[in-house]
Amino acid sequence: MLKKLKLAPKLALTIGSVLTVILVILIAITISLSKAAISTATYGELMAISKYNSMQIQSILDEAETVVADMQSYLQRAYDSAKTADKAQVTVPTDPAAIALCQSQIYNAVLNPITYDIELYLRETARTGAISSQDIVGIGVMFEPYKFQSNIRDYSFYASETIGDGKIPSLGTYQSYSALDDYQLAMTSKIPSVTSPYEYNGDQIVSYASPIVYNNEIWGVISADIRIRNFDRIDTTSETYPSMYATIFDSSGLVIYDSDPTAGSGQTLADFTPDTEELSAMLSMMKQSEAFQIETTREDGRKVTRFFTPLKAADKTWWSLTAVETEDINESIVVTTFWMVALAALALVLIIFTIILLLRRVLGPVDGIVSAARDIAAGKLNVQLQVSSEDEIGVLSRTFMEMTQTLNRIVTDMKYILEEMASGNFAIKTRAEESYVGExxxxxxxxxxxxxxxxxxxxxxxxxxxxxxxxxxxxxxxxxxxxxxxxxxxxxxxxxxxxxxxxxxxxxxxxxxxxxxxxxxxxxxxxxxxxxxxxxxxxxxxxxxxxxxxxxxxxxxxxxxxxxxxxxxxxxxxxxxxxxxxxxxxxxxxxxxxxxxxxxxxxxxxxxxxxxxxxxxxxxxxxxxxxxxxxxxxxxxxxxxxxxxxxxxxxxxxxxxxxxxxxxxxxxxxxxxxxxxxxxxxxxxxxxxxxxxxxxxxxxxxxGQFKLRETNGVQDSYAPRAQEVRMDPVMMADDKY
Known part of the structure; x- marks a missing residue:
């Protein structure tokens, strides 16, 4: 097929093919580099979102930890000062005026001066923390029997965000508040801990619970409740990534928060990852407590890229997850690839069109040369070429014309000589010796x-x-x-x-x-x-x-x-x-x-x-x-x-x-x-x-029928064999026949 094409289309096709291959290679390289760059930028952006969400959740937990730690620190100082205080400070007053001053605001009981100060600080600090913090919905203080004061068995209170300046209520008897999840968690772990989500007054909350430890003995628990609904401040949506969602997991993979309102409570990471190998890989990387990303398959079969960032929740490690469907991540790469291919194809078409026009303009006279060459091949030596250009093709045309004329003269002369020899006349001479040049x-x-x-x-x-x-x-x-x-x-x-x-x-x-x-x-x-x-x-x-x-x-x-x-x-x-x-x-x-x-x-x-x-x-x-x-x-x-x-x-x-x-x-x-x-x-x-x-x-x-050449004035046909003279043609320079 290619052999039958003319020179201009053939050159255009060849150059176009080479340019196509080059452009395809360049596009492939560019797409590969762009894909890597876009992927890196996209992954970096999503990992930054995950880290930002982690910082938001961490700030909420840190605030609860700060409030609880301040209260614990005050109790340590108060208990230490009680050891060196005089007896009147640690004795319940009996004077009516002093009783009025040391009356508990939580229970109907008289407190000694130091215990009263402790109650006052704890009560107001809890009130201030619950009212002023937008993340803490309430702070509770609970003591073991007779630990708050030796003559008071049950002592606890809970300051909610709605308490205002009103009286802070107690949590009832020891049997009541000791059964609470946050109390039992702190008493069991003996270190600050965060509870699993649970429902309280219609809200899903988690509690930051820390035991009150003095002289290696647990005296009670201070707990700060956090409304999970407050986690909505994290980035959960994006115009660039419509499928983006965010989830907070605890160290066991239990869902603490999910931006998808349809997600049920009590679900775990395994519920969203049916592939056991992918789940095992995620859990293995979570054990390293470092940020990571991984592509997994959801339970509905969708490919999702998940970005995990760790955060500290008391003694445990929680995880901030930002997930986006892989199709959303690849969409920008697909769009970029499409436009690159489209522009390259358009450029290639323009280049090939321009090459065809130029080749037709430049190689037009070659058709005349080809036609003349065909006439010569057919035995027609009387050909004419009209070329006025002075470029290589013009020189080629004129040279081709001169060659044709020389060839015509030589063929005509050879025809004359051979016809004479065929007629028996060997005493013939050439009539166009000047045309026999070169070969x-x-x-x-x-x-x-x-x-x-x-x-x-x-x-x-x-x-x-x-x-x-x-x-x-x-x-x-x-x-x-x-x-x-x-x-x-x-x-x-x-x-x-x-x-x-x-x-x-x-x-x-x-x-x-x-x-x-x-x-x-x-x-x-x-x-x-x-x-x-x-x-x-x-x-x-x-x-x-x-x-x-x-x-x-x-x-x-x-x-x-x-x-x-x-x-x-x-x-x-x-x-x-x-x-x-x-x-x-x-x-x-x-x-x-x-x-x-x-x-x-x-x-x-x-x-x-x-x-x-x-x-x-x-x-x-x-x-x-x-x-x-x-x-x-x-x-x-x-x-x-x-x-x-x-x-x-x-x-x-x-x-x-x-x-x-x-x-x-x-x-x-x-x-x-x-x-x-x-x-x-x-x-x-x-x-x-x-x-x-x-x-x-x-x-x-x-x-005797042939007319033979003469040698030294004697005709060859009558010369005896002994007198023959053999002459090389190149030595007969003066012999014109």
Whole structure:
């Protein structure tokens, strides 16, 4: 598609594509940087709002803490002074005038002077704090039994923001006020604490409760109540971020305040974060007590970015949360990206439009050059270009026109020269030599070279034709003589071939006989080898007989020893029988028979031993003879193998002779065939020579039709071959043809 476009649209498209890629890259980089910058600014702004809200809540808690701390500080000083005060200051007065001065305003009881001063300070400080502070709705003071004064069991009061100058009421008996949440929290924790939200007189409040500790003993509790509705002063809405809302959580994630009025009380952070991994991540970061931000998914599936800022609530850490839907944060990025892309696209369109106009204006004359080039490619050299500009395109057009004119002159001149040469006129000269410049000069020189070489070649062909005529006549005479000699040679070769065939039959018979002798020799060698193996087996058996005979000799020796011992025992028995007298006669007879048997056994053993020794000697002689026979068989086997090898070589030599004679026979047949072919060829050569002489005369007539160049005043067509002069065209500078 791109190859078919013209130059101006192609350049415009190419430049536009490059600019588009560059702009896309720049826009991507700008968007990325802008997104990072906008995100940083947005996150910074929202984190600042979260910190501002945290400071607002912190100021409310600090105010309650300050009031409670001032009252506690006063009690510490008062109790310390009571230790060093005189007895009258810590004794309940009995004088009516003094009783009137020390009458309690809370309970119908008489106080000692120091306790009265304590009540006065606590009562008025609580009144002032509740009335003057817009955040504190009431301050309560509650004491453990008999701790405010040793003769007063129950003592407490609560100064609300509406008390004005009226009488501050008590909170009833100890059983009543000790059951309050703030009282129990302070007594249990034994440190200042903030309660969870609870309802009081129709309002949701939290209480800053601090125990009254003196000498490591809790004497009571001072509590400042804060209306949660006062937290509305924090930033909870924004025109830039319509979805923004604010929430205050305690350290356990319980919602203290939520700017969304539909949020129910008692909810926790987990109620707004169904994803357990996100909840775990938030709780983990909250443990570090540092500000952080995190993107989470609400229970309704919306993506929300939350900004957490810690604040101190007595001994606990509360969290100020400012949350905005991620879509609101990304909206400014999307708007910025849209306008950047729109402006870039508009700029790109304007740039491409301007480039197209400029290219069409500048490259307009190129169309004329392209049209002229197409005419030249089609063989039309009479082209005209009208260009008046002096820039590179104008120079290109004029140069192209000059090239076309030069090419036209050269083509016309070459046409004239080639037409003359085609007509047989090789004495032609160029009529536009001045146009052959640069590489074209080589074309002219090549034409000259071709002209001279063709002219010279035709002259040589003319001379050669004469020589071919004379030579062909001689060849015809020689070919006839060769044919006659080849016929006689063929007869002799056939006789020799018959003799070689007879020799071949005899050699083949000899080779066959040698092969049969080799087979018989091999069979004899194999049989001799079998005899040799059997002789070895016999020698081994005779050796075994000799060994067994030796073992029998040993047994005979043992029998002789037994007979000898038996004889001795019989003698001993005879001696004992003689000693026994008549009683031993029967035993003496037995002993005599035993001695006789022993003697016969010994004699038989000697005879057997003699026979066995003779057998062993015979076996040894047989073994020696067998060994000699085996050696003779080995020599026979070796001689047989030698004979077999000689016969093999004779058979191989006979086979080789047979093959060689077969080759000789084949060669003789080929020689016979070649001789016969030579005879036929000689006859054909004689005929061809006569035909060649005729064709040489015809060729001489054809060459006479050309007008050849003259060399040194003599025409080439009549110059003898020995007088030819070869001239290089580049050396013929004065030759204008």
């Amino acid at each position: 074209f000069e080589g074309v002219l020189l090549s034409i000259r070279k071709m002209n001279r070489r063709l002219s010279s070649a035709l002259s040589q062909i003319n001379a050669s034709a004469d020589q071919v005529t004379a030579g062909s006549e001689q060849m015809s005479s020689g070919a006839q003589a060769l044919s006659q000699g080849a016929t006689e040679q063929a007869a002799s070769v056939e006789e020799l071939a018959a003799t070689v065939a007879a020799i071949l039959d005899q050699v083949q018979q000899t080779a066959q006989n040698a092969a049969e002798a080799r087979d018989k020799s091999n069979e004899a060698g194999e049989e001799t080898q079998v005899c040799n193996e059997q002789m070895k087996s016999m020698i081994s058996a005779m050796d075994e007989i000799g060994k067994k005979s030796s073992e029998i000799g040993k047994i005979i020796k043992t029998i002789e020893d037994i007979a000898f011992q038996t004889n001795i025992l019989a003698l001993n028995a005879a001696v004992e029988a003689a000693r026994a007298g008549a009683a031993g006669k029967g035993f003496a007879v037995v002993a005599d028979e035993v001695r006789n048997l022993a003697s016969k056994s010994a004699e038989a053993s000697k005879n057997t031993s003699t026979l066995i020794q003779g057998a062993v000697t015979a076996v040894e002689k047989g073994t020696q003879i067998a060994n000699d026979t085996a050696e003779s068989l080995v020599k026979v086997v070796e001689s047989t193998q030698t004979v077999s090898g000689i016969v093999d070589r004779i058979a191989e030599a006979a086979a080789e002779q047979s093959a060689s004679i077969g080759q000789v026979n084949l060669g003789m047949e080929q020689i016979s065939s070649v001789v016969q072919t030579n005879s036929a060829t000689a006859e054909e050569s004689a005929a061809s020579s006569e035909e060649l002489s005729s064709q040489a005369q015809i060729l001489k007539g054809l060459v």
